[in-house]
Amino acid sequence: MKPAPFTYHRPETRSEVDALKAELGPEAKILAGGQSLIPIMNMRLSSPANLIDLNHLRDELAEPVLDDGHVALGPLVRQSAAERSALVTDRVPLLAETMEFVAHPAIRNRGTVVGSIAHADPAAELPAVLAVLRGEVVARSTAGRRTIAAGDCFMGPLENSLEDNEWLEEARWPVARDDQGFAFEEFARRSGDYALCGVAARAECAGSTTTVALGYLGMGDVPVCLELEPLDVDAIDSSAIEDAVAEVVEHQLDPGDDIHATVAFRTHLARRLGVTAARRAAANAHAQGGS
Protein backbone atom coordinates (compact mmCIF):
# COMPACT_ATOMS: atom_id res chain seq x y z
CA MET A 1 0.00 0.00 0.00
CA LYS A 2 0.99 3.63 -0.20
CA PRO A 3 1.28 6.28 2.52
CA ALA A 4 -1.59 8.72 3.02
CA PRO A 5 -0.91 12.33 1.95
CA PHE A 6 0.96 14.55 4.40
CA THR A 7 2.58 17.95 4.50
CA TYR A 8 6.33 17.65 4.07
CA HIS A 9 8.76 19.97 5.85
CA ARG A 10 12.44 20.18 5.06
CA PRO A 11 14.24 22.25 7.71
CA GLU A 12 17.94 23.05 7.34
CA THR A 13 18.83 23.69 10.99
CA ARG A 14 17.92 22.13 14.33
CA SER A 15 16.32 25.45 15.40
CA GLU A 16 13.95 25.26 12.44
CA VAL A 17 12.94 21.79 13.62
CA ASP A 18 12.25 23.24 17.10
CA ALA A 19 10.03 25.92 15.56
CA LEU A 20 8.10 23.38 13.48
CA LYS A 21 7.57 21.11 16.50
CA ALA A 22 6.42 24.13 18.54
CA GLU A 23 3.88 24.99 15.85
CA LEU A 24 2.69 21.51 14.89
CA GLY A 25 3.20 19.49 18.10
CA PRO A 26 1.76 15.97 17.93
CA GLU A 27 0.56 16.55 14.35
CA ALA A 28 4.18 16.27 13.15
CA LYS A 29 6.39 13.19 13.11
CA ILE A 30 10.15 13.36 12.71
CA LEU A 31 11.53 11.53 9.65
CA ALA A 32 15.18 10.50 9.89
CA GLY A 33 15.95 7.03 8.48
CA GLY A 34 12.27 6.19 8.22
CA GLN A 35 12.91 2.45 8.46
CA SER A 36 10.24 2.01 11.15
CA LEU A 37 8.01 4.97 10.29
CA ILE A 38 7.64 4.40 6.53
CA PRO A 39 6.55 0.72 6.86
CA ILE A 40 3.74 1.69 9.23
CA MET A 41 2.80 4.58 6.93
CA ASN A 42 2.82 2.23 3.92
CA MET A 43 0.46 -0.08 5.81
CA ARG A 44 -1.66 2.95 6.84
CA LEU A 45 -1.20 2.06 10.49
CA SER A 46 0.01 5.63 10.87
CA SER A 47 -1.05 8.68 8.85
CA PRO A 48 0.74 11.70 10.31
CA ALA A 49 -0.49 15.07 8.99
CA ASN A 50 3.08 16.40 8.83
CA LEU A 51 6.55 14.95 8.41
CA ILE A 52 9.65 16.88 9.37
CA ASP A 53 12.53 15.46 7.31
CA LEU A 54 15.88 15.76 9.08
CA ASN A 55 17.87 14.39 6.15
CA HIS A 56 18.71 17.80 4.74
CA LEU A 57 19.90 19.41 7.99
CA ARG A 58 23.17 21.23 7.38
CA ASP A 59 26.45 20.39 9.13
CA GLU A 60 25.20 17.26 10.87
CA LEU A 61 27.79 14.68 11.89
CA ALA A 62 27.51 11.31 10.20
CA GLU A 63 29.70 9.59 12.83
CA PRO A 64 29.63 9.01 16.60
CA VAL A 65 31.85 11.32 18.70
CA LEU A 66 33.41 11.14 22.15
CA ASP A 67 31.90 13.67 24.57
CA ASP A 68 32.41 13.89 28.33
CA GLY A 69 32.56 10.21 29.21
CA HIS A 70 29.97 9.28 26.60
CA VAL A 71 29.88 8.31 22.98
CA ALA A 72 27.33 10.71 21.51
CA LEU A 73 25.29 10.02 18.38
CA GLY A 74 23.47 12.84 16.61
CA PRO A 75 20.09 12.53 14.87
CA LEU A 76 21.50 11.50 11.49
CA VAL A 77 24.08 8.91 12.54
CA ARG A 78 23.02 5.81 10.62
CA GLN A 79 23.03 2.44 12.33
CA SER A 80 25.65 1.23 9.82
CA ALA A 81 27.92 4.15 10.82
CA ALA A 82 27.66 3.08 14.47
CA GLU A 83 28.34 -0.52 13.42
CA ARG A 84 31.52 0.46 11.56
CA SER A 85 32.72 3.04 14.10
CA ALA A 86 36.08 2.20 15.72
CA LEU A 87 35.09 4.56 18.56
CA VAL A 88 31.96 2.53 19.30
CA THR A 89 33.85 -0.78 19.10
CA ASP A 90 36.47 0.55 21.46
CA ARG A 91 34.38 2.50 23.98
CA VAL A 92 30.87 1.01 23.87
CA PRO A 93 31.53 -2.66 23.06
CA LEU A 94 27.97 -3.73 23.94
CA LEU A 95 26.51 -1.39 21.31
CA ALA A 96 29.05 -2.66 18.77
CA GLU A 97 28.16 -6.30 19.54
CA THR A 98 24.43 -5.61 19.22
CA MET A 99 24.39 -3.73 15.91
CA GLU A 100 24.37 -6.80 13.68
CA PHE A 101 21.16 -7.99 15.35
CA VAL A 102 19.34 -4.80 14.32
CA ALA A 103 17.28 -5.59 11.19
CA HIS A 104 19.32 -6.18 7.99
CA PRO A 105 22.38 -4.43 6.51
CA ALA A 106 20.30 -2.51 3.93
CA ILE A 107 17.96 -1.26 6.69
CA ARG A 108 20.92 -0.24 8.87
CA ASN A 109 22.33 1.83 6.00
CA ARG A 110 19.32 4.16 6.31
CA GLY A 111 17.99 3.66 9.85
CA THR A 112 19.37 5.91 12.58
CA VAL A 113 20.31 4.98 16.13
CA VAL A 114 18.48 7.96 17.65
CA GLY A 115 15.40 7.17 15.56
CA SER A 116 15.28 3.63 16.92
CA ILE A 117 15.41 5.00 20.48
CA ALA A 118 12.67 7.56 19.73
CA HIS A 119 10.48 4.88 18.14
CA ALA A 120 10.50 3.05 21.51
CA ASP A 121 9.65 -0.36 20.17
CA PRO A 122 9.80 -2.78 23.12
CA ALA A 123 11.01 -5.53 20.76
CA ALA A 124 13.90 -3.44 19.40
CA GLU A 125 17.48 -3.99 20.52
CA LEU A 126 18.82 -0.45 20.93
CA PRO A 127 16.39 0.79 23.64
CA ALA A 128 17.25 -2.23 25.81
CA VAL A 129 20.97 -1.66 25.33
CA LEU A 130 20.67 2.05 26.18
CA ALA A 131 18.67 1.14 29.29
CA VAL A 132 21.07 -1.51 30.61
CA LEU A 133 24.05 0.81 30.02
CA ARG A 134 22.24 3.62 31.89
CA GLY A 135 22.68 5.89 28.90
CA GLU A 136 20.70 9.03 28.24
CA VAL A 137 19.08 11.03 25.47
CA VAL A 138 18.92 14.75 24.84
CA ALA A 139 15.52 16.20 23.94
CA ARG A 140 15.16 19.72 22.61
CA SER A 141 12.46 22.26 21.86
CA THR A 142 12.15 26.05 21.58
CA ALA A 143 12.25 26.03 25.39
CA GLY A 144 15.75 24.53 25.43
CA ARG A 145 17.35 21.14 26.01
CA ARG A 146 16.88 18.50 28.65
CA THR A 147 18.66 15.24 29.32
CA ILE A 148 16.50 12.19 29.99
CA ALA A 149 17.90 9.04 31.60
CA ALA A 150 17.25 5.89 29.56
CA GLY A 151 15.12 4.52 32.39
CA ASP A 152 12.72 7.47 32.01
CA CYS A 153 12.59 7.36 28.20
CA PHE A 154 10.16 4.59 27.49
CA MET A 155 6.51 4.80 28.57
CA GLY A 156 4.87 2.00 26.59
CA PRO A 157 4.90 0.26 23.21
CA LEU A 158 6.00 2.88 20.63
CA GLU A 159 5.58 5.57 23.28
CA ASN A 160 8.45 7.73 24.51
CA SER A 161 8.39 10.35 27.26
CA LEU A 162 8.92 13.39 25.00
CA GLU A 163 6.57 16.36 25.23
CA ASP A 164 4.57 17.23 22.11
CA ASN A 165 6.94 20.07 21.19
CA GLU A 166 10.15 18.08 21.77
CA TRP A 167 12.34 15.91 19.56
CA LEU A 168 15.48 13.85 20.16
CA GLU A 169 18.77 15.33 19.03
CA GLU A 170 21.21 12.92 20.64
CA ALA A 171 21.66 9.51 22.27
CA ARG A 172 24.52 9.24 24.76
CA TRP A 173 26.20 5.92 25.56
CA PRO A 174 28.47 5.73 28.64
CA VAL A 175 32.06 4.73 27.91
CA ALA A 176 32.80 1.23 29.26
CA ARG A 177 34.97 1.01 32.37
CA ASP A 178 37.74 -1.53 32.99
CA ASP A 179 35.72 -3.35 35.66
CA GLN A 180 32.81 -3.93 33.27
CA GLY A 181 31.99 -6.69 30.82
CA PHE A 182 29.08 -7.06 28.41
CA ALA A 183 27.18 -9.53 26.25
CA PHE A 184 24.13 -9.55 23.99
CA GLU A 185 21.96 -12.58 23.16
CA GLU A 186 18.67 -12.92 21.33
CA PHE A 187 16.43 -15.51 19.74
CA ALA A 188 14.61 -14.66 16.51
CA ARG A 189 12.91 -17.11 14.16
CA ARG A 190 14.32 -15.33 11.11
CA SER A 191 17.56 -13.36 10.93
CA GLY A 192 16.84 -9.65 11.26
CA ASP A 193 13.22 -10.16 12.28
CA TYR A 194 11.93 -9.09 15.67
CA ALA A 195 13.37 -11.30 18.39
CA LEU A 196 10.99 -13.32 20.56
CA CYS A 197 13.30 -12.43 23.41
CA GLY A 198 16.63 -10.69 23.71
CA VAL A 199 18.87 -9.63 26.54
CA ALA A 200 21.77 -7.23 26.99
CA ALA A 201 23.99 -7.92 29.99
CA ARG A 202 26.28 -5.56 31.92
CA ALA A 203 28.56 -7.09 34.56
CA GLU A 204 30.70 -5.19 37.04
CA CYS A 205 33.25 -6.83 39.27
CA ALA A 206 34.71 -5.64 42.54
CA GLY A 207 37.23 -8.07 44.03
CA SER A 208 35.63 -11.49 43.82
CA THR A 209 32.05 -10.15 43.68
CA THR A 210 30.21 -9.60 40.41
CA THR A 211 27.06 -7.57 39.89
CA VAL A 212 25.06 -8.32 36.76
CA ALA A 213 22.26 -6.25 35.21
CA LEU A 214 20.10 -7.69 32.42
CA GLY A 215 18.18 -5.50 29.96
CA TYR A 216 15.39 -7.48 28.29
CA LEU A 217 13.62 -6.75 25.02
CA GLY A 218 10.42 -8.32 23.76
CA MET A 219 9.35 -9.17 27.31
CA GLY A 220 6.93 -6.36 28.10
CA ASP A 221 5.67 -2.95 27.01
CA VAL A 222 9.06 -1.31 27.52
CA PRO A 223 12.66 -2.55 27.87
CA VAL A 224 13.00 -4.10 31.33
CA CYS A 225 16.21 -3.88 33.37
CA LEU A 226 16.75 -6.36 36.17
CA GLU A 227 19.63 -6.56 38.60
CA LEU A 228 20.81 -9.94 39.93
CA GLU A 229 21.92 -10.45 43.51
CA PRO A 230 25.72 -9.90 43.69
CA LEU A 231 27.43 -13.17 42.84
CA ASP A 232 30.72 -14.59 43.99
CA VAL A 233 33.09 -15.22 41.10
CA ASP A 234 32.79 -18.99 41.70
CA ALA A 235 29.01 -18.79 41.28
CA ILE A 236 29.24 -17.58 37.69
CA ASP A 237 29.80 -21.04 36.26
CA SER A 238 27.68 -22.87 38.83
CA SER A 239 23.95 -23.38 39.00
CA ALA A 240 23.75 -20.41 41.41
CA ILE A 241 23.57 -18.02 38.46
CA GLU A 242 20.77 -20.06 36.91
CA ASP A 243 18.81 -19.71 40.15
CA ALA A 244 19.54 -15.98 40.32
CA VAL A 245 18.31 -15.42 36.74
CA ALA A 246 15.26 -17.65 37.27
CA GLU A 247 14.35 -15.65 40.37
CA VAL A 248 14.24 -12.27 38.61
CA VAL A 249 12.70 -13.63 35.40
CA GLU A 250 9.94 -15.33 37.37
CA HIS A 251 9.04 -12.34 39.53
CA GLN A 252 9.86 -9.27 37.49
CA LEU A 253 9.09 -10.06 33.84
CA ASP A 254 5.56 -10.14 32.49
CA PRO A 255 5.74 -11.21 28.84
CA GLY A 256 2.67 -11.46 26.63
CA ASP A 257 1.17 -14.38 24.72
CA ASP A 258 0.90 -13.90 20.98
CA ILE A 259 0.89 -15.79 17.70
CA HIS A 260 4.71 -15.95 17.74
CA ALA A 261 5.33 -17.45 21.18
CA THR A 262 3.59 -18.48 24.38
CA VAL A 263 4.35 -16.92 27.74
CA ALA A 264 6.01 -20.18 28.80
CA PHE A 265 8.30 -20.21 25.75
CA ARG A 266 9.25 -16.55 26.18
CA THR A 267 9.99 -17.14 29.86
CA HIS A 268 12.13 -20.15 28.98
CA LEU A 269 14.06 -18.03 26.48
CA ALA A 270 14.48 -15.23 29.04
CA ARG A 271 16.05 -17.69 31.49
CA ARG A 272 18.35 -19.43 29.03
CA LEU A 273 19.46 -16.26 27.20
CA GLY A 274 19.79 -14.44 30.54
CA VAL A 275 22.13 -17.09 31.94
CA THR A 276 24.23 -17.20 28.77
CA ALA A 277 24.52 -13.42 28.59
CA ALA A 278 25.24 -13.03 32.32
CA ARG A 279 27.99 -15.66 32.22
CA ARG A 280 29.61 -14.15 29.16
CA ALA A 281 29.40 -10.58 30.50
CA ALA A 282 30.90 -11.66 33.85
CA ALA A 283 33.71 -13.53 32.11
CA ASN A 284 34.42 -10.43 30.00
CA ALA A 285 34.45 -8.22 33.10
CA HIS A 286 37.00 -10.46 34.82
CA ALA A 287 39.06 -10.82 31.63
CA GLN A 288 39.25 -7.01 31.50
CA GLY A 289 41.40 -7.24 34.62
CA GLY A 290 38.66 -6.34 37.04
CA SER A 291 39.35 -9.21 39.42
Next chain:
Amino acid sequence: MALQPGESTRIELTVNSVAHQVDVEARWLLSDVLRHSIGLTGTHVGCEHGVCGCCTVLIDGEPARSCLTFAVQADGAAITTVEGLAGPDGELHPLQESFKTHHGLQCGYCTPGFLMTALSVYEQAPEMSDDELRRAISGQLCRCTGYAGILKAIRSAAGIEGAREGDGS
Protein backbone atom coordinates in the same frame (compact mmCIF):
# COMPACT_ATOMS: atom_id res chain seq x y z
CA MET B 1 10.59 24.32 2.36
CA ALA B 2 7.13 22.87 2.94
CA LEU B 3 5.15 20.78 0.50
CA GLN B 4 1.37 20.48 0.90
CA PRO B 5 -0.57 17.24 0.26
CA GLY B 6 -1.07 16.76 -3.47
CA GLU B 7 1.54 19.40 -4.33
CA SER B 8 4.61 18.41 -6.37
CA THR B 9 8.20 19.50 -6.19
CA ARG B 10 11.02 18.97 -8.64
CA ILE B 11 13.86 16.79 -7.40
CA GLU B 12 17.11 15.68 -8.96
CA LEU B 13 18.12 12.05 -9.03
CA THR B 14 21.17 10.68 -10.77
CA VAL B 15 20.12 7.18 -11.74
CA ASN B 16 22.75 4.88 -13.23
CA SER B 17 24.86 7.96 -14.02
CA VAL B 18 22.04 9.71 -15.90
CA ALA B 19 20.68 12.93 -14.36
CA HIS B 20 16.89 13.09 -14.06
CA GLN B 21 14.66 15.91 -12.93
CA VAL B 22 11.32 14.58 -11.79
CA ASP B 23 8.22 16.14 -10.25
CA VAL B 24 7.16 14.16 -7.20
CA GLU B 25 4.68 14.37 -4.39
CA ALA B 26 6.13 14.04 -0.91
CA ARG B 27 4.36 10.73 -0.28
CA TRP B 28 5.77 9.02 -3.37
CA LEU B 29 8.16 6.21 -2.59
CA LEU B 30 11.51 6.07 -4.35
CA SER B 31 10.58 2.61 -5.68
CA ASP B 32 7.49 4.03 -7.41
CA VAL B 33 9.33 7.06 -8.78
CA LEU B 34 12.01 4.80 -10.29
CA ARG B 35 9.37 2.57 -11.87
CA HIS B 36 6.59 4.99 -12.82
CA SER B 37 8.27 8.36 -13.36
CA ILE B 38 11.62 7.23 -14.73
CA GLY B 39 10.39 3.99 -16.28
CA LEU B 40 13.01 1.71 -14.78
CA THR B 41 10.87 -1.29 -13.91
CA GLY B 42 13.81 -3.56 -13.05
CA THR B 43 13.43 -2.53 -9.41
CA HIS B 44 10.72 -4.84 -8.11
CA VAL B 45 8.23 -4.10 -5.37
CA GLY B 46 7.24 -7.02 -3.16
CA CYS B 47 6.07 -6.34 0.36
CA GLU B 48 6.39 -2.55 0.70
CA HIS B 49 7.40 -2.83 4.33
CA GLY B 50 11.08 -3.65 4.10
CA VAL B 51 10.94 -7.41 4.64
CA CYS B 52 11.36 -8.99 1.19
CA GLY B 53 14.26 -6.89 -0.13
CA CYS B 54 13.15 -6.99 -3.81
CA CYS B 55 13.25 -3.18 -4.08
CA THR B 56 16.86 -2.83 -2.86
CA VAL B 57 18.86 -0.24 -4.83
CA LEU B 58 22.07 1.62 -4.08
CA ILE B 59 21.58 5.09 -2.62
CA ASP B 60 24.90 6.95 -2.75
CA GLY B 61 26.66 3.60 -3.11
CA GLU B 62 24.97 1.77 -0.22
CA PRO B 63 22.20 -0.84 -0.51
CA ALA B 64 18.88 0.49 0.80
CA ARG B 65 15.16 -0.26 0.49
CA SER B 66 13.65 2.02 -2.12
CA CYS B 67 10.17 1.21 -0.74
CA LEU B 68 11.21 2.62 2.65
CA THR B 69 12.55 5.88 1.24
CA PHE B 70 10.48 8.82 0.06
CA ALA B 71 11.82 10.13 -3.24
CA VAL B 72 12.09 13.63 -1.69
CA GLN B 73 14.51 12.23 0.89
CA ALA B 74 16.80 11.11 -1.93
CA ASP B 75 16.81 14.54 -3.63
CA GLY B 76 20.34 15.04 -4.99
CA ALA B 77 21.39 11.42 -4.43
CA ALA B 78 23.05 9.01 -6.84
CA ILE B 79 20.93 5.88 -7.31
CA THR B 80 22.04 2.63 -8.91
CA THR B 81 19.39 0.16 -10.03
CA VAL B 82 19.68 -3.28 -11.61
CA GLU B 83 19.55 -1.61 -15.06
CA GLY B 84 22.91 -0.04 -14.20
CA LEU B 85 24.72 -3.37 -13.89
CA ALA B 86 25.17 -4.58 -17.47
CA GLY B 87 27.64 -2.81 -19.78
CA PRO B 88 26.47 -0.40 -22.52
CA ASP B 89 26.95 -3.22 -25.06
CA GLY B 90 24.64 -5.44 -23.02
CA GLU B 91 27.43 -7.56 -21.56
CA LEU B 92 26.19 -8.94 -18.26
CA HIS B 93 27.84 -7.87 -15.03
CA PRO B 94 29.90 -10.75 -13.57
CA LEU B 95 27.26 -11.12 -10.84
CA GLN B 96 24.48 -11.44 -13.40
CA GLU B 97 26.54 -13.91 -15.42
CA SER B 98 27.18 -15.90 -12.26
CA PHE B 99 23.48 -15.95 -11.25
CA LYS B 100 22.72 -17.29 -14.74
CA THR B 101 25.43 -19.95 -14.58
CA HIS B 102 24.70 -21.15 -11.05
CA HIS B 103 20.90 -21.06 -11.18
CA GLY B 104 20.69 -18.16 -8.75
CA LEU B 105 17.17 -17.45 -9.89
CA GLN B 106 14.01 -19.18 -10.98
CA CYS B 107 11.06 -16.80 -11.29
CA GLY B 108 13.42 -13.83 -11.02
CA TYR B 109 11.21 -11.58 -8.95
CA CYS B 110 13.70 -11.26 -6.07
CA THR B 111 16.76 -11.14 -8.33
CA PRO B 112 17.17 -7.34 -8.68
CA GLY B 113 17.27 -7.02 -4.89
CA PHE B 114 19.73 -9.89 -4.52
CA LEU B 115 22.01 -8.46 -7.20
CA MET B 116 22.04 -4.96 -5.70
CA THR B 117 22.69 -6.36 -2.23
CA ALA B 118 25.38 -8.76 -3.45
CA LEU B 119 27.11 -5.95 -5.32
CA SER B 120 28.62 -4.68 -2.07
CA VAL B 121 29.88 -8.09 -0.92
CA TYR B 122 30.73 -10.28 -3.92
CA GLU B 123 34.35 -9.15 -4.12
CA GLN B 124 34.94 -10.30 -0.53
CA ALA B 125 32.66 -13.35 -0.87
CA PRO B 126 35.37 -15.92 -1.71
CA GLU B 127 36.98 -15.23 1.69
CA MET B 128 33.72 -15.07 3.64
CA SER B 129 32.45 -18.01 5.69
CA ASP B 130 29.05 -19.46 4.76
CA ASP B 131 27.64 -17.91 7.88
CA GLU B 132 28.97 -14.43 7.08
CA LEU B 133 27.69 -14.56 3.53
CA ARG B 134 24.27 -15.79 4.64
CA ARG B 135 24.08 -12.94 7.14
CA ALA B 136 25.10 -10.42 4.50
CA ILE B 137 22.15 -11.42 2.29
CA SER B 138 19.73 -12.28 5.08
CA GLY B 139 17.64 -9.22 4.25
CA GLN B 140 16.56 -10.74 0.91
CA LEU B 141 13.86 -13.36 0.49
CA CYS B 142 13.66 -15.89 -2.35
CA ARG B 143 10.72 -18.29 -2.51
CA CYS B 144 12.01 -20.42 -5.41
CA THR B 145 15.64 -21.40 -5.17
CA GLY B 146 16.34 -22.43 -1.59
CA TYR B 147 19.30 -20.03 -1.68
CA ALA B 148 22.04 -22.59 -2.45
CA GLY B 149 22.38 -21.41 -6.06
CA ILE B 150 22.34 -17.78 -4.96
CA LEU B 151 25.16 -18.32 -2.48
CA LYS B 152 27.18 -20.19 -5.08
CA ALA B 153 26.56 -17.45 -7.64
CA ILE B 154 27.73 -14.70 -5.29
CA ARG B 155 30.82 -16.70 -4.35
CA SER B 156 31.74 -17.34 -7.98
CA ALA B 157 31.18 -13.83 -9.36
CA ALA B 158 34.59 -12.47 -8.38
CA GLY B 159 36.18 -15.41 -10.26
CA ILE B 160 34.21 -14.58 -13.40
CA GLU B 161 35.32 -10.98 -13.13
CA GLY B 162 38.95 -12.10 -12.64
CA ALA B 163 38.78 -14.40 -15.67
CA ARG B 164 37.38 -11.60 -17.85
CA GLU B 165 40.15 -9.25 -16.77
CA GLY B 166 42.66 -12.04 -17.49
CA ASP B 167 41.29 -12.24 -21.04
CA GLY B 168 41.82 -8.54 -21.45
CA SER B 169 38.21 -8.26 -22.56
